[in-house]
Amino acid sequence: MKYEQIPNTLFIKNRKKFMDRMMPKSIAVFNSNDIYPISADSTLPFEQHRDIFYLSGADQEETILLLFPDALNKKHREVIFVRETNEHIAIWEGEKLTKEKATEISGIETIYWLSDFDKVFFDLMTEAETIYFNTNEHYRQAVETQTREDRFIIDCKQKFPAHKVAKSNPILQELRGVKEPEEIHLMQTACNITEKGFRRLLGFIRPGVWEYEIEAELLHEFVRNRSKGFAYTPIIASGNNANVLHYIENNRQCKSGDLILMDVAAEYANYSSDLTRSVPVNGKFSDRQKAVYNAVLRVKKEATKLLVPGTLWTEYHKECGKLMTSELLELGLLDKTDVKNENPDWPAYKKYFMHGTSHHIGLNTHDYGVLKTPMEANMVFTVEPGIYIPEEGFGIRIEDDVVIQENGEPFNLMKNIPIEVEEIEELMNGQ
Numbered sequence: 101m102k103y104e105q106i107p108n109t110l111f112i113k114n115r116k117k118f119m120d121r122m123m124p125k126s127i128a129v130f131n132s133n134d135i136y137p138i139s140a141d142s143t144l145p146f147e148q149h150r151d152i153f154y155l156s157g158a159d160q161e162e163t164i165l166l167l168f169p170d171a172l173n174k175k176h177r178e179v180i181f182v183r184e185t186n187e188h189i190a191i192w193e194g195e196k197l198t199k200e201k202a203t204e205i206s207g208i209e210t211i212y213w214l215s216d217f218d219k220v221f222f223d224l225m226t227e228a229e230t231i232y233f234n235t236n237e238h239y240r241q242a243v244e245t246q247t248r249e250d251r252f253i254i255d256c257k258q259k260f261p262a263h264k265v266a267k268s269n270p271i272l273q274e275l276r277g278v279k280e281p282e283e284i285h286l287m288q289t290a291c292n293i294t295e296k297g298f299r300r301l302l303g304f305i306r307p308g309v310w311e312y313e314i315e316a317e318l319l320h321e322f323v324r325n326r327s328k329g330f331a332y333t334p335i336i337a338s339g340n341n342a343n344v345l346h347y348i349e350n351n352r353q354c355k356s357g358d359l360i361l362m363d364v365a366a367e368y369a370n371y372s373s374d375l376t377r378s379v380p381v382n383g384k385f386s387d388r389q390k391a392v393y394n395a396v397l398r399v400k401k402e403a404t405k406l407l408v409p410g411t412l413w414t415e416y417h418k419e420c421g422k423l424m425t426s427e428l429l430e431l432g433l434l435d436k437t438d439v440k441n442e443n444p445d446w447p448a449y450k451k452y453f454m455h456g457t458s459h460h461i462g463l464n465t466h467d468y469g470v471l472k473t474p475m476e477a478n479m480v481f482t483v484e485p486g487i488y489i490p491e492e493g494f495g496i497r498i499e500d501d502v503v504i505q506e507n508g509e510p511f512n513l514m515k516n517i518p519i520e521v522e523e524i525e526e527l528m529n530g531q
Contacts, residue, residue: 101159102326103369108207110282111157114275115178118155119169121271126170127224128232128268129256130155131248132163145328149249150463151234151272153370156180156206160197162214168224175210176224184213222259230264231256237269240466277460277469279478283371284503284513287462287480290331290368291501291513294375297321297366298517302527307356307381311336314362315350322366331372332465335363338381342495343488345455356382359389359494372465374482375514376499383528389494390521392487395427396496397519399485403457404502407481407510413471420457424485425449433489452487461501477506480513 122128130152136144148159156165162183171177185196199211212220225231233253236243257265279287297318304317314336322329337347338354342361354360358381365373378393380386385393403420425448428434434448442448458481460469469479481504486497498519502510518524 101369102323102328104326105205106157106286106369107282108157108205110280111155111205112207113280115155115167117275118268118271119167119177121274122167122169122232123230123266124170125228126168126230126232126266127228128167128234129221129252130165130167130234130268131252132158132161134248135161136245148370150276150370151268154272154276154463156208158182158197158202158206159370163197164214164217166221166224168228170227171224172227176220178208179210179212179220180206180208181212181214181217181220184215225260225263228263230266231260232266232268234268234272237267237273238464238466238468239471273468273470276462276467277479278476279462279480279503283462284478284480286369286371287373287501288513290327290366290371290373291375291517293322293325293327293366293368294364294373295514295517296325297364298362298375298377299527301362302379302518302524303530305354305360305379305381305528306383308353309381310353311338311341311350311360314354314360315364318364325366327366327368329367331365331367331374335361335376337361337363337495340490340493340495342378342497343490345488354381357386359385359496361495361497363497363499370463372461372463372467373513374461374465374484374499374501375517376484376486376497377517377519377524378496378498379524379528384525385521388492389496392431392489392494393496393498393521395431396485396487396498399423399427399457400483400498400500403485404483404500404512405509407458407475407483407502407504409475409477409504409506411475413475416475417457420485421447421449424453424487428452428487431487433487452489453485454488455484455486457485458482475504477504479504481510 133149135146152165164181166179180202182197182202202211234249300321333348336350338360339358341347359378361378363376365375402423438448460467461480484499488495500514502512504510
């Protein structure tokens with residue numbers, strides 16, 4: 101792994117929080133992700149399942165975490181199963197976790213080889229009454245591929261039909277949504293790497309560069325700072341491409357007079373950052389571009405102030421809609437008749453700002469976190485309003501990542517990344 105080893109105290113705390121919420125005589129099992137094939141002998145780069153990483157720090161394929169707080173033998177209350185390595189694997193694939201290293205990373209004393217799982221699991225299930233399955237219940241999930249977790253659940257139901265079943269996900273949604281100080285530090289590191297990449301771009305962007313060249317500059321800066329790379333597929337959208345919300349082709353040449361909307365950020369130690377900035381290709385905003393940019397920036401600043409403990413997700417977005425409506429009226433994009441006659445299910449502002457303002461961020465870019473109960477301190481959210489005007493050939497989005505505080509305004513993890521029009525112009529023009 102490129103990142104520096106995370107103290108195992110974080111994972112010890114995370115497991116304790118999870119196990120404190122488990123029912124008596126219950127087992128929870130968490131599987132690593134598969135390595136997904138492309139074709140022939142090619143595979144996608146391995147990405148660890150964020151739940152097993154959150155609870156153990158294990159960042160390796162073919163790994164299983166088992167939690168059983170009421171196990172009669174104390175050594176079986178926390179167990180990790182890892183793939184047994186050998187000389188052939190070491191030569192062809194490199195170092196894998198030893199039992200000693202797995203303990204060092206996770207803080208778990210009992211480590212078995214994966215080949216022992218079926219035997220140990222059967223023995224422990226004779227003591228257990230309930231099995232926690234780790235299903236994916238994220239509100240944006242759209243999984244079509246059968247996962248390792250899916251196969252485990254199918255197999256377990258066949259072998260142990262008399263056991264009761266429970267869900268890990270509601271517990272994880274609650275826990276992962278509220279970050280520990282160590283997690284916020286890791287996210288700050290990801291944001292700091294992102295800042296380095298963005299500042300590099302301000303001296304690089306000019307008329308004639310290609311969107312993919314900008315992508316390459318970012319990747320260079322991210323990787324040289326211990327990141328695997330982008331936290332999500334980068335969006336580098338010049339001109340009208342910015343009005344395609346998930347534009348990822350990044351294959352257009354940037355022209356003088358255009359704006360570039362860049363939704364690009366680094367990961368670090370599997371934790372995401374999420375940044376969006378919109379900058380002028382030639383280093384100077386036109387009067388109209390500046391007016392729209394500052395309107396978006398005002399919405400962002402006011403929306404950020406609303407992210408405080410006790411805020412309800414649905415009410416927050418309604419208030420953000422009101423802020424945006426006011427700005428669109430000032431810009432002449434809406435008039436009072438549009439607002440008066442709007443459809444309550446799709447308000448008038450949605451013509452120019454059709455996505456949400458904020459989402460949880462953490463181990464996933466769109467992270468776990470409860471949405472139906474009041475916000476809490478140490479939740480981390482993006483704030484990302486935008487205005488998209490295809491008829492004028494540009495779109496603007498501005499986004500930072502902020503931590504809700506017990507008292508006062510959220511703490512902006514991206515507070516040092518240039519955002520004001522004047523600062524962006526000065527840096528792009530070498531001032």
